[in-house]
Amino acid sequence: MQVTYIEARDIPDAWFQCIYQVMETGREYVIDRGSYEGQTRREFEFVVVKINYPEARPLVPTMPELEPPTPDRHGVCPEVSRQARERPLQS
Numbered sequence: 001m002q003v004t005y006i007e008a009r010d011i012p013d014a015w016f017q018c019i020y021q022v023m024e025t026g027r028e029y030v031i032d033r034g035s036y037e038g039q040t041r042r043e044f045e046f047v048v049v050k051i052n053y054p055e056a057r058p059l060v061p062t063m064p065e066l067e068p069p070t071p072d073r074h075g076v077c078p079e080v081s082r083q084a085r086e087r088p089l090q091s
Contacts, residue, residue, distance in 0.1 A: 002027075002045045010053050012061035018049065 004021055008014035026042035 004044050004047045005050075006047065007050045008052070010056035011051060011059055014049050014051050015061040018044075018047065021047075 002025070004025060006014060006017045006021060008017050022042050022044055026044055028040050028042050031037055031039050031041060
């Protein structure tokens with residue numbers, strides 16, 4: 001069993017360290033049933049999180065307020081297609 005140990009200053013720090021660690025060392029698996037069938041997820045096998053100052057504010061992590069790009073009628077995001085048009089083909 002792979003145990004991941006994270007020591008963080010406060011709750012938001014623990015959250016972002018968990019996200020980083022699961023992307024670096026987490027196990028990837030494919031969902032085999034349900035409405036998300038075929039999609040992949042990442043998870044820890046076992047994680048221990050120690051928060052040194054759990055009472056520190058804010059209790060909820062501050063997330064960046066970004067809107068995801070919306071696809072056009074062809075299913076392509078305008079930003080991605082614009083970048084593709086501007087980038088010269090390499091041969």
